[in-house]
Amino acid sequence: MKFKHISDKSHSWLRAAGLVAGLLGPAGWAVAAPALPGVPGLSARDLSVWIAPVEGGAPWLSHRADVAVNPASTMKLVTSFAALDLLGPDYRWRTRWLSPAAIRDGHLTGDLYWQGSGDPAFDRDALADMARTIRARGIGQIDGRLLLDGQVFRTLGSSSELDPDEGRSYQVGPDALLTQFKTVELTLLATPSGWAVRPAPALPGLQIDNRLQRDDSGRECPSAARLVSQTVRGQEVSLSGSLPESCDGSHLYVPVFDHARFQSEAFAAAWQAAGGQGQPAAASGRTPAGARELARHDSPPLSQVLTDLNRYSNNVMARQVFLTLGAANPQSGDTARDAASAVRASLARHGIDTQGFAFENGAGLSRHERVTAAGLGEMLRAAQATPFWAEFASLLPRPGGEGTLKRRLPALAEQARFKTGTLNDVRALAGYLDAGGRRWAVVLIANRAGISNAQLDQLLEGLYPQLEAAGHDATGLQ
Structure with a gap:
């Protein structure tokens, strides 16, 4: 057996x-x-x-x-x-983008509502696909705001007196519009002079203080996470430590911002990558009755x-x-x-x-x-x-x-x-x-x-x- x-x-x-x-x-x-x-x-x-x-x-x-x-x-x-x-x-969760506004000359003439259902697996790929969908509808610019509708969760619960989210991915809290676990993936790339850091998604407001150094000992990379000290303060992620070249291509996963800001900036990155213009201001809001669906994403089962x-x-x-x-x-x-x-x-x-x-x-x-x-x-x-x-x-x-x-x-x-x-x-x-x-x-x-x-x-x-x-x-x- x-x-x-x-x-x-x-x-x-x-x-x-x-x-x-x-x-x-x-x-x-x-x-x-x-x-x-x-x-x-x-x-x-x-x-x-x-x-x-x-x-x-x-x-x-x-x-x-x-x-x-x-x-x-x-x-x-x-x-x-x-x-x-x-x-x-x-069962599948559904994420929807809706608007009551008309589309004229490539402009969405009003607000875009992001309606979440609590999808645990919604990631940057899903976000990028939705951005491409509304671009395919002929929308190149959003004249209104990006309104985040997380009404499905009235309360979020707690994790008692355990440490708050301070740069620890396991402590990220829930959100009806959870995106990419509110976490940025940092890829470490070896260069002749040290290390380059490539973030994904490329959040417009994220700043990286890169103090990583090369270790030329030739040793194997045990785990980049063990060798790198990371600190998150506001919009800045500071990285320090010494890594061997064998850590090239390693990834770090760092939670940043609050949920609303992460969602706003992740949207901006996906929208720009899809060829959209401008960055709509974000706020919370309830989707009005009769709003038309412009894009949707269904989670895995x-x-x-x-x-x-x-x-x-x-x-x-x-x-x-x-x-x-x-x-x-x-x-x-x-x-x-x-x-x-x-x-x-x-x-x-x-x-x-x-x-x-x-x-x-x-x-x-x-x-x-x-x-x-x-x-x-x-x-x-x-x-x-x-x-x-x-x-x-x-x-x-x-x-x-x-x-x-x-x-x-x-x-x-x-x-x-x-x-x-x-x-x-x-x-x-x-x-x-x-x-x-x-x-x-x-x-x-x-x-x-x-x-x-x-x-x-x-x-x-x-x-x-x-x-x-x-x-x-x-x-x-x-």
């Missing part, structure tokens, strides 16, 4: 599991009682663990599983489950967005999806609160006990979000009985693949799919493990500062032989 065989039509492990479900139960394990493997520096009192076969039955191991704990980014699985359930795998979101543990994408759930299920007028209610209702509909759960932004970038290992584990089990099981299983990263598990758990590369969670005082793994001819839902969460990813990996690797034995015993496999 290997995850690479997952598809809508091929679940031989599920069929096999169905033949032996009757053997399960508290007294059904003939092997030795499960035990937490000893891992130096990892105490049982810091752990919440829940492991059970996906097809049902009593948990094989439940340790502090009903205690409310901080899940870090494994909370993204909860948001993803609810999104697939309530929106559907094929939700299933693809969630795969990227979970693979790279993208916080702002998760927050966009979370808020979309609130916008799609309005109750109180507070989008973040409505999102939490929608997620909780989705879980309850699938029989998942949400006592102990607490929601803030749906990304796990929070000091206040909580789950229980048992609740998260039961959600993992419930997923395999849903119409969106194939999409949910596929969004989980695998060891050795792209994303947060790329350099973790190499010994379990064919047996595991897990979402990671990391904060200063949280380490977590939640997902599925094939062992002993069965598939197991596994949740491991440690809430204490100083615990490493390696320690949690060692715990999972230590549990694997026990699961192999337990699986073979229950199924009769040898």
Whole structure:
């Protein structure tokens, strides 16, 4: 049984599991009682663990599983489950440019409205395509303003007392018109005298203070991000450090400006590149009824967005999806609160006990979000009985693949799919493990500062032989 065989039509492990479900139960394990493997520096009192076969039955191991704990980014699985359930795998966000004004002699004679829907994946390529579309309609100049309509999100939620966005891409907040994650891509190009920096998009108001120096040692480039110190002050990005020539072509990703200014300047860059004239002043505004659509962009399907979101543990994408759930299920007028209610209702509909759960932004970038290992584990089990099981299983990263598990758990590369969670005082793994001819839902969460990813990996690797034995015993496999 290997995850690479997952598809809508091929679940031989599920069929096999169905033949032996009757053997399960508290007294059904003939092997030795499960035990937490000893891992130096990892105490049982810091752990919440829940492991059970996906097809049902009593948990094989439940340790502090009903205690409310901080899940870090494994909370993204909860948001993803609810999104697939309530929106559907094929859901798409739509971004529209509209205007009530007439087009005369190449001029749009009034305002252009940019109406967002919370697209987590809207990027500079989509922006450029929309700019080319309105140029193709014969518009060469916009006489009015660029009005940003983000009414779909009434509130944006928070990330509690975690550090604000200060040049850290993982801390960018959500916005109904999120563009390119509010982040500029800086390409580093080696020159005879040092380094050149090429920004994309080329925001008109962005200034780059380039103090990068050449390191002529000939060493390999470990990562440009590790070698470059970056500071963002207002409209200026300062870069300093010494890089070897092997870093040529490397990229840095730096969040700049507030959302409205980033959108305004990104529009100006795309408009100029498309051959448009002038830069319309930007402001916020609600799209009037009867405005004519001039350009639109539909996002990739939700299933693809969630795969990227979970693979790279993208916080702002998760927050966009979370808020979309609130916008799609309005109750109180507070989008973040409505999102939490929608997620909780989705879980309850699938029989998942949400006592102990607490929601803030749906990304796990929070000091206040909580789950229980048992609740998260039961959600993992419930997923395999849903119409969106194939999409949910596929969004989980695998060891050795792209994303947060790329350099973790190499010994379990064919047996595991897990979402990671990391904060200063949280380490977590939640997902599925094939062992002993069965598939197991596994949740491991440690809430204490100083615990490493390696320690949690060692715990999972230590549990694997026990699961192999337990699986073979229950199924009769040898």
